Amino acid sequence: MNTQHPQLIAGRWKKIQLCEQLAHVGSEVERAINWKEKGNIEYSQFAFFRCLELLDLTIACDYTYSQLKELTRLRECLVDYFFGKNSYSSSAGLWRKYFYAFNYITRLGR
Numbered sequence: 001m002n003t004q005h006p007q008l009i010a011g012r013w014k015k016i017q018l019c020e021q022l023a024h025v026g027s028e029v030e031r032a033i034n035w036k037e038k039g040n041i042e043y044s045q046f047a048f049f050r051c052l053e054l055l056d057l058t059i060a061c062d063y064t065y066s067q068l069k070e071l072t073r074l075r076e077c078l079v080d081y082f083f084g085k086n087s088y089s090s091s092a093g094l095w096r097k098y099f100y101a102f103n104y105i106t107r108l109g110r
Contacts, residue, residue: 013057018067021058023106025051026099032082033092048082 013021028051035044052075059071081090 013054014061017109018058018061018063019102019105019109021054021061022099022102025054025058026095026102028054029078029095029099033095036082037092044082048078051078 016024028047031047032044032051035041035047055071055075055078059068059075063071077088077090078095080087081095
């Protein structure tokens, strides 16, 4: 898989607050969902791979154990929703609600 965010890997990502990081992850999840709903599986997968790249960068940051636990569970549930059997019974609406809060908080801070 090619790197889609080389500047972020170079260290810029660690300077961004967790809420903003998750807002960016949520944007890619939203794109993946939208393309999935339109029936374009290829574009949906591309957006989801970008989501995973950002989420992996977030997990690689120095966060507390409880934060890392939440981030890794988030990754697990997203992979299950997009590529697994959806064992956790996730839905597009659930993911939109989950990431909406991070977008809202990030917007308030600007």
